[in-house]
Amino acid sequence: MASNVTDPIGNNNVTADDLADNNTKTTTATNDLDDEIGTAGDDNLQVVNDTETSINDDVANIMINEVELNPPGSDLDGEWIELYNPVDADTNLTNFEIRTSFKSATIQLPPEAVIEANGTYLIELDGQILSNTAESLVLANSSGEIIDRTPSLVDRSDDERTWQRVPDGGDEWQFTAGTRGQLNDPGEQADATRSATSSSTAQCQGTAGCAEGMAIRIVDGDTLYVRVNSTIHKVDLALVSAPSRMDDGFIESTSFTRSLCLGSHVLIDQDDKLLTSDSSIIAVVYCESANLNSELLNNNYAALDAGQCQTSEFASQRWAREYGC
Ligand SMILES: [Ca+2]
């Protein structure tokens, strides 16, 4: 894959092709980790929405907006997917389908399906279809053309939180309190003219270094080595403090980061305000598009490093604020 050591403008995104390749590997590797209940098919679907008239057929902009892989308690009959329509017109979803990577299931939308202007459309899944450890979804239109895809998603938290675009229709995915069938961030919707072909994956913010590489060694929960082309960088996570070697929780925290990141494609978003400590880069790290910094906090494998809240570029991100910045 193409990758640069640094990109001062911060446009160095994970590509859809990268994700597709990685998803294939991840799916195979984790086949035995997920429960095998239920099968996919037309009857696995129940739709909550009503039909409207005056329907737009320009369907290119519809996107997958929120996904609940791991609902609280049993996942059976509890998983759901939310679509979002950024366009100012009701849109017909006839013959649209969602394809899942883990079970290669196809979820067909019913012929009368319509998504309202600037609204959402909720698809409740019967059975258990979505993997909690390696799932990605694509949305195909009535011609079978893929018009949107999610990053590779991991949800080991058995609670109300979900993966969702914040703001609605934007490119950034966050793992946060679910808003089932409702807008994720009603205050701030993304530009409705966003191109449907832009990839819906993690990306850098700010102006400091941005690099893609592979995680080759995990030191502890919040420290890892990443190879970018032929250079190896030591990376410390911004705003996050995981147990050190002698501390309780070291093994669990390190294992978590290892399982999420080791050997994976990672994106390093260097902190604009806290560039380095000793020889390390301070950064937010995305492993297959999962934000490792917030995942560690969400799963209680690390604590917020509140001392960095005053200075870190990322202190204003939602996950950092949720944990006390
Ligand atoms: Ca669950």
Ligand SMILES: [Ca+2]
């Ligand atoms: Ca959940």
Ligand SMILES: [Ca+2]
């Ligand atoms: Ca699941």
Ligand SMILES: [Ca+2]
């Ligand atoms: Ca929502």
